[in-house]
Amino acid sequence: MDGDPVIPLSLARIAQVTGGQLAHGDPEAVVSGDVVIDSRRAAPGGLFAAVAGSRSDGHDFAAAAVAAGAVAVLATKPVPVPSVLVADVPAALAALARSVVDALPEARIAGITGSSGKTSTKDLAAQLVERLGPTIAPAGSFNNEFGHPLTVLRADASTRYLVLELSARGLGHIAYLCRVAPPRYGVVLNVGHAHAGEFGGLDQVARAKGELPEALPADGVAILNADDPRVLAMAGRTAAQVVTFSCAPEPVRGAAARVADIRAADIRLDELGRPGFTLLTPEGSAPVTLRLHGAHNVPNALAAAALARELGLDLDGIADGLRAATARSRWRMEVHQRGDGVTVINDAYNANPESVRAALDALAHLTQGGAGHGGRAFAVLGHMAELGDTARASHEDVGEYAARLGSPGLAGLIAVGEEARPLLDGARRVSWWTGEALAVPDGATALEELANRLKPSDVVLVKASRAAHLEGVAAALLGEAGQ
Ligand SMILES: Nc1ncnc2c1ncn2[C@@H]1O[C@H](COP(=O)(O)OP(=O)(O)O)[C@@H](O)[C@H]1O
Ligand SMILES: [Mg+2]
Numbered sequence: 001m002d003g004d005p006v007i008p009l010s011l012a013r014i015a016q017v018t019g020g021q022l023a024h025g026d027p028e029a030v031v032s033g034d035v036v037i038d039s040r041r042a043a044p045g046g047l048f049a050a051v052a053g054s055r056s057d058g059h060d061f062a063a064a065a066v067a068a069g070a071v072a073v074l075a076t077k078p079v080p081v082p083s084v085l086v087a088d089v090p091a092a093l094a095a096l097a098r099s100v101v102d103a104l105p106e107a108r109i110a111g112i113t114g115s116s117g118k119t120s121t122k123d124l125a126a127q128l129v130e131r132l133g134p135t136i137a138p139a140g141s142f143n144n145e146f147g148h149p150l151t152v153l154r155a156d157a158s159t160r161y162l163v164l165e166l167s168a169r170g171l172g173h174i175a176y177l178c179r180v181a182p183p184r185y186g187v188v189l190n191v192g193h194a195h196a197g198e199f200g201g202l203d204q205v206a207r208a209k210g211e212l213p214e215a216l217p218a219d220g221v222a223i224l225n226a227d228d229p230r231v232l233a234m235a236g237r238t239a240a241q242v243v244t245f246s247c248a249p250e251p252v253r254g255a256a257a258r259v260a261d262i263r264a265a266d267i268r269l270d271e272l273g274r275p276g277f278t279l280l281t282p283e284g285s286a287p288v289t290l291r292l293h294g295a296h297n298v299p300n301a302l303a304a305a306a307l308a309r310e311l312g313l314d315l316d317g318i319a320d321g322l323r324a325a326t327a328r329s330r331w332r333m334e335v336h337q338r339g340d341g342v343t344v345i346n347d348a349y350n351a352n353p354e355s356v357r358a359a360l361d362a363l364a365h366l367t368q369g370g371a372g373h374g375g376r377a378f379a380v381l382g383h384m385a386e387l388g389d390t391a392r393a394s395h396e397d398v399g400e401y402a403a404r405l406g407s408p409g410l411a412g413l414i415a416v417g418e419e420a421r422p423l424l425d426g427a428r429r430v431s432w433w434t435g436e437a438l439a440v441p442d443g444a445t446a447l448e449e450l451a452n453r454l455k456p457s458d459v460v461l462v463k464a465s466r467a468a469h470l471e472g473v474a475a476a477l478l479g480e481a482g483q
Contacts, residue, residue, distance in 0.1 A: 007100050007156055008032040011072055014047070015084050017099045018074070018092035025082030031071045035093070035153045037146055044069030049089050050079065051146070090145040094180045097149035101181050107159050109181050110307055113166040113174055113212050114189025114225075115196075115205060116355045118143065120292065121189060121300040122165045123328040128308035128321040133160035140329045143167035145176070152181045161311065168208045169198050178215035185310055186212040186240070187223040187303045191230040194352040197388020206230040213238035223306045225299060226260040243310065245302035249280060262306040264298050272335050273362045279305060279319055286319035291326050293333040293345070295365075296358040331471050333362065336478055341456030343375070346474035347463040351384045353394050356463055357401055363461040364405045375457030376411035380446050380473060382464025383419035392422050399426025403433035412436045412453060416446050417468060443473040450477070 033045030048065035050058030246260030
């Protein structure tokens with residue numbers, strides 16, 4: 001993240017671009033380091049943007065940020081250090097980011113959106129595109145009105161590619177991010193239930209995600225998942241050329257359907273749930289095995305491949321890059337084996353109905369058939385947040401899905417917290433399921449219950465929405481310090 005300095009901006013220029021007022025500062029002082037919103041990350045030459053959060057107000061840390069070397073503070077109220085006073089910090093960051101993009105006309109910008117898999121795909125795509133030249137991609141999920149411009153602001157004169165993650169919690173959000181850094185390449189992965197409550201249903205989610213293809217220029221490329229009808233329909237909402245990817249090697253929707261441009265054939269999973277497949281492209285095919293876990297990473301890999309191909313990476317580079325790519329962002333389908341032979345799948349970063357199903361599939365694979373572990377499967381699930389009116393029904397459906405996992409089936413389903421309880425109601429709908437259904441109030445109790453049950457070769461999945469903080473359960477299961 002440190003890298004070369006960003007494009008140097010004088011305080012006078014920052015005030016001009018943001019429409020702000022310079023206070024206590026030398027207009028000629030130059031910001032040449034990272035722009036941050038966490039004062040603990042303020043470093044010499046940088047700019048600290050003060051944001052008022054629910055727990056603390058960044059303005060209280062303005063002096064500390066400057067003491068740590070920040071040249072100035074972007075603020076919405078007076079602070080006793082060099083600052084640029086603006087009406088709205090996200091808008092100011094957006095304006096600054098846009099000025100950097102405008103100063104880098106050679107840099108090619110790609111945006112990635114979808115309900116699930118944005119970060120995984122962004123990390124895969126970045127590892128491919130880096131083979132072509134200097135690439136800026138966000139760390140983790142820097143994908144909203146703060147993280148997105150902060151990522152763009154890391155670009156410098158050497159940057160050739162920006163691979164950005166675009167998130168939406170409502171209509172207009174992606175269109176906004178596309179104005180901050182107009183992408184020429186846009187990837188849409190899927191339309192699912194993440195944040196569906198806030199949107200008001202899947203069609204609204206599709207409307208929102210479709211703002212990315214809509215924002216693309218005529219000489220751009222929209223990369224669409226042909227296996228998701230709501231995504232494929234976005235072909236009608238873009239002026240850009242359309243490139244499709246699919247996990248089905250043949251056309252799936254009748255004889256009239258065209259075969260997707262980038263496909264996977266012969267998909268299989270190894271004993272740790274890592275997918276292997278044959279990558280099919282117009283230039284030929286190549287065998288690929290991923291270091292990532294879970295079949296859901298196949299579409300993510302295809303999307304990354306399609307993007308890298310459009311940017312000029314050849315088939316060998318794509319296949320090599322996919323084989324070499326590692327998980328860069330934590331708590332997404334991490335599979336670890338303990339000394340005693342218990343396997344822990346830490347997928348605690350986030351959860352929505354589609355991603356919990358994907359994780360349950362991976363759990364089933366690790367305990368079944370080909371994998372040959374012969375162990376039992378336990379799922380420790382917290383609630384899925386932000387589902388709105390459908391929350392109860394969605395939890396019941398996911399619980400039922402868990403109970404229906406094929407032979408030998410789930411040995412135990414532990415629902416953590418009150419909001420996760422409907423998972424158990426759903427599981428109980430499956431009359432033939434013989435596993436144990438357990439409601440516990442918190443992660444500590446989940447750990448106690450597991451400790452009484454786990455035997456070598458068992459596999460435990462830990463997954464929930466961020467708000468449930470189950471990553472501590474996974475860490476404790478693995479005996480890691482610092483939950
Ligand atoms: N293509 C996909 N389809 C369904 N679920 C997925 C997909 N990719 C990832 N997931 C699931 O979603 C979780 C979050 O993945 P992530 O890449 O962080 O997505 P996002 O950035 O969209 O939140 C993963 O741990 C995995 O369980
Ligand atoms: Mg993300």
